[in-house]
Amino acid sequence: MTLVVQSFAKRYGGLVAVDGVSLTLAPAEVTAIIGPNGAGKTTLINLMSGVILPDGGSMQLFGADVAGATPHVLAEHGLTRTYQSPQLFAEMSVLETVMVGAHLSGRAGFLSAMLRLGAIRREEDELEARARAALSRVGLPDDLLDRNTTDLAYGHQRRVEIARALATGPKVILLDEPAAGLNPKETHEIADLISDLAREGYAVGLVEHDMDMVMGISQHVVVMNFGRKIADGTVDEIQSDPAVIEAYLGTSEGEAAHACVA
Numbered sequence: 001m002t003l004v005v006q007s008f009a010k011r012y013g014g015l016v017a018v019d020g021v022s023l024t025l026a027p028a029e030v031t032a033i034i035g036p037n038g039a040g041k042t043t044l045i046n047l048m049s050g051v052i053l054p055d056g057g058s059m060q061l062f063g064a065d066v067a068g069a070t071p072h073v074l075a076e077h078g079l080t081r082t083y084q085s086p087q088l089f090a091e092m093s094v095l096e097t098v099m100v101g102a103h104l105s106g107r108a109g110f111l112s113a114m115l116r117l118g119a120i121r122r123e124e125d126e127l128e129a130r131a132r133a134a135l136s137r138v139g140l141p142d143d144l145l146d147r148n149t150t151d152l153a154y155g156h157q158r159r160v161e162i163a164r165a166l167a168t169g170p171k172v173i174l175l176d177e178p179a180a181g182l183n184p185k186e187t188h189e190i191a192d193l194i195s196d197l198a199r200e201g202y203a204v205g206l207v208e209h210d211m212d213m214v215m216g217i218s219q220h221v222v223v224m225n226f227g228r229k230i231a232d233g234t235v236d237e238i239q240s241d242p243a244v245i246e247a248y249l250g251t252s253e254g255e256a257a258h259a260c261v262a
Contacts (some may be wrong), residue, residue: 001026002062002203003079003172008076010040011057016094017043019227025172025203030194032206032214042084042208045176046223048205049081050074061172075104079176080165088124088149094160095145098131100173101167125208134163138193155186173197174205179213191217215239 003025010018018040025031033041046052048059050071059067061077070076080101089097110255135145138159144152158178175194179187187210194261195217195233198204208214214221221238224233238244 001072003048003205004060005048005057008044008054008059008067009072010043010047010074011055016227018047018054020191020224021224021227021229022192023222023229023232024055025120027171027196027203029219030198030204030206031220032215032218033209033222033224034207034208034214038226039224040227041224042176043227045174045205045207049079049174052153056181064105069188075168075170078169078171080159080168080170080172082158082161082165082176082178084177084180085214086149086161088157088160088177090150092149093125093146094135094140094149095128095131097149097160098134098164099127101134101164102127104131104168130169131163131167134166135160138163139189154181155183156187158182158186159193162192166197170202170203174207176207177209178206179208179210189211193203212213 003026005024006022007020008018008022009016009020018239021040021044023031023033031059034042037039043052047054050069050073052162053068057067058065060071060081062073064077066074066077066079067083092100094208132145140156140159140163144156149157152160162175162178178190178194182190191213194204196208198217198219206214217236220233221231221233221235223238223241223244223245231238234239
């Protein structure tokens with residue numbers, strides 16, 4: 001497996017946000033992490049991406065122990081992420097924003113590259129080409145690359161953030177609610193993009209509330225409730241799991257079954 005999490009735990013005083021959760025992400029698969037609001041999904045993603053430190057447990061990335069590593073170190077090892085709300089730079093163009101991601105795998109610092117000092121210029125050209133390729137990969141039109149990121153439509157901002165993640169050269173991508181705020185057409189397009197990335201070999205971890213999207217593109221589903229993992233399996237297994245029907249959906253069995261497949 002590409003990424004293996006064992007018994008991750010996170011506490012905030014008396015609140016147990018993540019309670020002994022284990023999961024794996026495999027190449028060429030979408031693994032969805034679902035559950036009601038407050039289940040601990042985003043906290044888990046934050047632990048996996050180094051945004052916060054675990055209170056217990058371990059994580060291996062390609063066999064290396066990386067639990068507690070910083071986001072920068074994890075990016076160097078091939079793991080990157082996006083956020084519920086696009087984290088973009090208000091004063092940068094689309095191309096510059098994605099080049100920030102490309103610089104994580106470059107030898108030059110971002111400031112030196114922006115100043116285009118001496119031998120740095122050739123590397124800067126290579127990183128710009130990588131950023132342009134990432135933007136093309138997510139389907140962003142060329143005529144938007146010089147626009148300020150905050151001037152873009154929200155759906156395009158989502159694509160820019162995914163492009164920046166791809167520009168780091170990852171093998172593992174964690175996506176935190178990539179369809180949030182999108183209309184149905186945009187959601188369908190993002191779902192297709194995520195499916196394509198998995199087919200290209202990326203290991204994708206997906207936190208998402210849109211069940212149509214989750215059930216349509218995921219090979220594996222992890223269900224959380226009150227900080228704990230309550231189910232782990234294929235889409236078909238999750239849809240018929242009594243614990244999911246009772247604890248995650250929290251409704252009548254008939255309504256729950258409909259919600260699982262809706």
